[in-house]
Amino acid sequence: MTNYLSLSVKEIHKLLIDKKTVPLDLVKEALEKIENSNLNSFITINESALEEAKSLEGLNIDNPLFGIPVAIKDNISTKNLRTTCASHMLENYVPLYDATVIEKIKEKHMIIIGKTNMDEFAMGSTGETSYFGNTLSPLDNTLVPGGSSSGSAASVAANIVPVALGSDTGGSIRQPSSFCGIVGLKPTYGRVSRYGLIAFASSLDQIGPITRNVYDNALMLNIISGMDEKDQTSSEKEVEDFTKKIGKDIKELKIAVPNFYMGNAINEEVKNSVKNIINLLEQQGVKIDYIDMPYLEYAIPLYQTIALGEASSNLARFDGIKYGYSTEETLDIDTFVKKTRSIGFGNEVKRRIMIGSYVLSGKNADKYYIKALKLRKELTNSFKKVFEKYDLIIGPTNTNVAYKLGVKQDDALKSFYDDLLTIPVNMAGLPAISIPIGYNSEKLPIGMHIIGNYFKEDVIYQLASYIEENRGDAKC
Amino acid sequence: MLKPTIGIEVHVELNSKNKVFSNSINSFKEAPNTNISEIDIAYPGTLPTLNKEVLEMALKAALALNCNINKHMHFDRKNYFYPDLPKGYQITQKNTPIGYDGYIEINVQGETKRIEIERVHIEEDTCKSIHYNKETFLNYNRAGVPLIEIVTKPVIKSSEEAVLYIESLREQLLYLNISDVKIEEGSMRCDANVSLSDNDILGTKTEIKNIGSITNVGLSIEYEINRQKDLIENGIKIVEETRKFDDKSRQTILMRTKETGNDYRYFPEPDLAFVDLTDEYINKVKSNLPVLPNTIRQKYIEAGINNHNIKTIISNKDICDFYEIIFDKVAPELAANILTGDIIKELNKNHISIKESKLTGEEFINLIKALENNKISSKQCKDLIPLIMSGEKVEKLISNSSFQLITDKTELSDIIDKVLANNPVSIEDYKAGKDRAVKYLMGQIMKESQGKADPKTVSVELISKLKSL
Numbered sequence: 001m002t003n004y005l006s007l008s009v010k011e012i013h014k015l016l017i018d019k020k021t022v023p024l025d026l027v028k029e030a031l032e033k034i035e036n037s038n039l040n041s042f043i044t045i046n047e048s049a050l051e052e053a054k055s056l057e058g059l060n061i062d063n064p065l066f067g068i069p070v071a072i073k074d075n076i077s078t079k080n081l082r083t084t085c086a087s088h089m090l091e092n093y094v095p096l097y098d099a100t101v102i103e104k105i106k107e108k109h110m111i112i113i114g115k116t117n118m119d120e121f122a123m124g125s126t127g128e129t130s131y132f133g134n135t136l137s138p139l140d141n142t143l144v145p146g147g148s149s150s151g152s153a154a155s156v157a158a159n160i161v162p163v164a165l166g167s168d169t170g171g172s173i174r175q176p177s178s179f180c181g182i183v184g185l186k187p188t189y190g191r192v193s194r195y196g197l198i199a200f201a202s203s204l205d206q207i208g209p210i211t212r213n214v215y216d217n218a219l220m221l222n223i224i225s226g227m228d229e230k231d232q233t234s235s236e237k238e239v240e241d242f243t244k245k246i247g248k249d250i251k252e253l254k255i256a257v258p259n260f261y262m263g264n265a266i267n268e269e270v271k272n273s274v275k276n277i278i279n280l281l282e283q284q285g286v287k288i289d290y291i292d293m294p295y296l297e298y299a300i301p302l303y304q305t306i307a308l309g310e311a312s313s314n315l316a317r318f319d320g321i322k323y324g325y326s327t328e329e330t331l332d333i334d335t336f337v338k339k340t341r342s343i344g345f346g347n348e349v350k351r352r353i354m355i356g357s358y359v360l361s362g363k364n365a366d367k368y369y370i371k372a373l374k375l376r377k378e379l380t381n382s383f384k385k386v387f388e389k390y391d392l393i394i395g396p397t398n399t400n401v402a403y404k405l406g407v408k409q410d411d412a413l414k415s416f417y418d419d420l421l422t423i424p425v426n427m428a429g430l431p432a433i434s435i436p437i438g439y440n441s442e443k444l445p446i447g448m449h450i451i452g453n454y455f456k457e458d459v460i461y462q463l464a465s466y467i468e469e470n471r472g473d474a475k476c
Numbered sequence: 477m478l479k480p481t482i483g484i485e486v487h488v489e490l491n492s493k494n495k496v497f498s499n500s501i502n503s504f505k506e507a508p509n510t511n512i513s514e515i516d517i518a519y520p521g522t523l524p525t526l527n528k529e530v531l532e533m534a535l536k537a538a539l540a541l542n543c544n545i546n547k548h549m550h551f552d553r554k555n556y557f558y559p560d561l562p563k564g565y566q567i568t569q570k571n572t573p574i575g576y577d578g579y580i581e582i583n584v585q586g587e588t589k590r591i592e593i594e595r596v597h598i599e600e601d602t603c604k605s606i607h608y609n610k611e612t613f614l615n616y617n618r619a620g621v622p623l624i625e626i627v628t629k630p631v632i633k634s635s636e637e638a639v640l641y642i643e644s645l646r647e648q649l650l651y652l653n654i655s656d657v658k659i660e661e662g663s664m665r666c667d668a669n670v671s672l673s674d675n676d677i678l679g680t681k682t683e684i685k686n687i688g689s690i691t692n693v694g695l696s697i698e699y700e701i702n703r704q705k706d707l708i709e710n711g712i713k714i715v716e717e718t719r720k721f722d723d724k725s726r727q728t729i730l731m732r733t734k735e736t737g738n739d740y741r742y743f744p745e746p747d748l749a750f751v752d753l754t755d756e757y758i759n760k761v762k763s764n765l766p767v768l769p770n771t772i773r774q775k776y777i778e779a780g781i782n783n784h785n786i787k788t789i790i791s792n793k794d795i796c797d798f799y800e801i802i803f804d805k806v807a808p809e810l811a812a813n814i815l816t817g818d819i820i821k822e823l824n825k826n827h828i829s830i831k832e833s834k835l836t837g838e839e840f841i842n843l844i845k846a847l848e849n850n851k852i853s854s855k856q857c858k859d860l861i862p863l864i865m866s867g868e869k870v871e872k873l874i875s876n877s878s879f880q881l882i883t884d885k886t887e888l889s890d891i892i893d894k895v896l897a898n899n900p901v902s903i904e905d906y907k908a909g910k911d912r913a914v915k916y917l918m919g920q921i922m923k924e925s926q927g928k929a930d931p932k933t934v935s936v937e938l939i940s941k942l943k944s945l
Contacts, residue, residue, distance in 0.1 A: 077521040090520070097514050099521060198520040203746035232525050232749045310746055313555050316564020317518045321614070333559050333612075360555070360741035369743055 006159035009216040023053040023067030030069045033160045041151035045114040071164040074115035077196035086130035089344035099196020116151025122200045125418040129348040143402045146176030153180045164210045171422025174434035178447025179402035181436040184210045189429030190235035193228030199314040201307035204426040214465040218242035245462035258293040261395025269440040295379040299423040305372035312356025380428040387453040397434040397447035482632035489663040496622035497524030508615040516619045518562035530622040533654040538575025538596045546572040551745040560602040573597035582640040592629040635697040647769040670700045680714040696721035788816040801837040806844040834867035842870035855927035881930040
């Protein structure tokens with residue numbers, strides 16, 4: 001079996017150009033790897049992938065992603081290809097339409113290998129809430145791969161595909177990327193169309209690329225970005241080439257490290273690893289300041305109010321009437337919907353719908369939801385202030401490295417704390433990346449978080465790429 | 477003394493080409509579930525986009541109803557479970573209705589009264605449930621049809637005012653050309669809140685839902701006022717409840733009592749961006765508003781048209797559009813009489829609208845001018861109407877001898893003599909000073925001439941003959 005898919009996109013592209021391989025072989029390799037994998041990282045395989053690859057024969061290789069196999073998180077709508085959200089509710093749901101990002105991927109002749117496992121409706125940070133069973137980490141099968149984009153991260157880390165799409169509502173791209181030692185970016189809110197992304201929390205959700213290196217990540221962002229008339233929250237901001245600053249000098253960059261990101265809640269080894277990078281950058285003459293940023297500490301309650309409030313509404317459409325699971329019993333409508341939802345949704349989803357309904361209910365709306373919106377604005381302003389003086393904010397992606405499967409299953413609140421450092425970014429709608437910067441003493445990867453100003457993904461990639469190239473013996 | 481206070485909520489379906497949040501055709505006529513898209517049936521991952529045409533129509537309504545405009549507006553989600561609600565929430569405007577604090581003027585027994593309007597907002601319709609044989613069928617053609625909701629303040633004091641308000645509102649919307657406002661067909665839906673009180677504090681209200689016609693607005697409110705009065709006078713407390721009007725028994729009937737307030741879990745719709753209405757845009761829409769019925773009415777009053785004719789013309793927009801074209805080109809009173817009389821009669825006879833007939837403004841003007849200039853008599857005019865409404869030309873018709881007036885004095889003199897010879901009693905009456913006799917004789921002469929005698933010449937000739945007798 002070939003092992004081309006462990007190469008970078010850039011390298012595979014060169015092989016295709018030089019006719020050393022063809023898309024069909026790449027697809028065969030991916031399918032074979034899935035076959036031999038025990039990770040449970042895919043829910044559905046695209047049965048027509050081989051055919052699609054064959055149809056590319058003889059076509060002009062017109063872009064860097066031509067013929068590259070890609071894995072898609074299973075909450076992104078794919079026409080004629082089952083899209084389950086890892087839920088019993090959508091176990092047999094086959095969409096009638098492609099998400100805008102899927103249309104864009106198809107235009108570039110990338111080949112969708114399959115739909116990746118995830119936490120049910122993207123609710124979770126371990127992959128364990130999936131109706132189809134949890135995904136295993138390719139680094140150590142006793143560990144969580146992180147979540148909710150668990151299958152996308154695991155598939156990329158296991159070299160099954162070089163690129164995958166995930167979605168990030170509170171850290172669901174960055175946290176699993178960090179746990180699996182790979183690169184995951186959450187773009188600026190509005191950078192990528194959400195049309196076709198099955199909503200968890202509409203004001204926070206964003207689709208983004210998961211890759212093994214920074215350059216590939218930027219390539220992928222290039223093709224999925226842009227204003228979409230079907231998504232009125234997508235931005236008209238022009239899409240530039242996100243690779244353009246990669247390799248440029250970083251000396252002039254001004255960087256802030258919020259003290260909160262290096263506080264007591266963060267594991268010492270993680271902090272040390274980040275400090276090593278800070279030293280590296282300072283040696284290059286980069287100006288780095290530790291700063292105090294107000295409101296960061298409210299991120300989790302904010303998330304529980306806003307994300308779950310929106311989720312309780314977004315998931316109301318799953319009533320068994322139009323599509324998806326429905327109880328086969330003949331019942332009056334109220335009982336029918338109750339029964340359908342009781343069986344169709346898993347426990348974590350139900351818990352979050354209940355919390356979300358509660359915070360929006362009657363007088364609670366003022367007490368929680370309206371207050372949270374105000375606080376969200378303050379938190380956003382707090383970020384804006386920092387970006388008046390600095391180009392980037394850095395810190396760890398997570399409070400710690402990947403942990404054992406099962407340990408957070410019994411505590412509904414604990415898994416939210418995984419997202420302590422990632423949620424603030426979604427609240428403000430900013431772009432941020434997680435890149436691997438080294439290992440802890442147990443050889444588990446540590447992720448660093450680089451947060452940019454609105455629509456400054458190119459500057460994030462500039463620094464990320466520098467660190468990737470220069471982190472030396474800490475390299476994963 | 478117990479006095480009623482009434483507030484009215486009206487939902488109006490807009491006649492935009494597409495639905496409010498998708499590109500599906502906004503039409504309910506086709507086979508069920510054909511005018512739908514993945515957005516209307518709330519497929520997972522779909523997002524709404526605001527239709528600009530709907531926005532402009534709603535803005536027109538808000539401006540025509542003298543509202544302030546929310547220049548920075550957004551949409552909200554109203555969450556509840558019902559099988560006809562595809563997303564499990566309705567997209568509506570709670571906090572920033574496009575229009576607020578407006579009014580409409582009505583004329584109550586000669587006095588102008590302002591009915592204050594609290595809000596005008598945009599929302600989407602649900603799909604339609606059809607219950608049949610214990611089963612429920614859903615037609616999603618209606619899901620996402622644009623609606624505006626218009627809510628008055630509790631300022632209406634009687635069923636009469638309520639009816640006048642609905643009539644006036646309907647007229648305004650009809651003239652804006654944003655809806656066909658057919659209350660019987662559901663493109664205009666009306667709910668009324670009624671309460672009674674003997675002081676300044678409003679009493680407990682009941683809501684009458686989905687009243688099916690303008691007449692029933694009056695009847696149901698009147699019934700409800702009396703029902704509540706009876707209860708209160710008998711010491712029974714009014715309970716907040718929803719009722720409906722039953723056409724057969726002409727009573728309001730209990731549908732449900734309100735439980736501890738509905739919990740719609742409103743929050744701002746995160747899938748739609750804020751909408752900024754610039755002054756430039758608002759002014760443009762404002763300056764392009766069509767002439768509205770109250771303005772037209774004033775003009776007609778000044779032109780001396782009688783109230784009955786004004787009401788007939790304005791309540792039928794097609795007729796009014798037609799009349800507006802010819803209004804300043806002929807004698808308006810005469811034209812109004814003919815239009816509201818013989819023309820409408822002829823239209824009704826053939827069950828067509830004026831648009832569907834072949835009557836053109838130009839021919840109508842020719843007809844009225846021929847009548848004004850005594851080229852034809854009223855009788856001839858009546859006879860001509862069906863012909864010109866089927867596309868014939870006035871000039872051509874009256875050039876035909878059978879339609880030409882007899883103005884020749886010798887010819888007329890013979891006819892007059894014949895009539896006089898046959899009516900000796902009338903001559904006696906005339907001599908006795910009874911004016912009626914002249915009118916009678918005129919009538920006889922017209923009859924004898926088959927309506928072709930020129931009345932002016934006849935009148936002069938007849939009088940001179942009578943005097944000389």
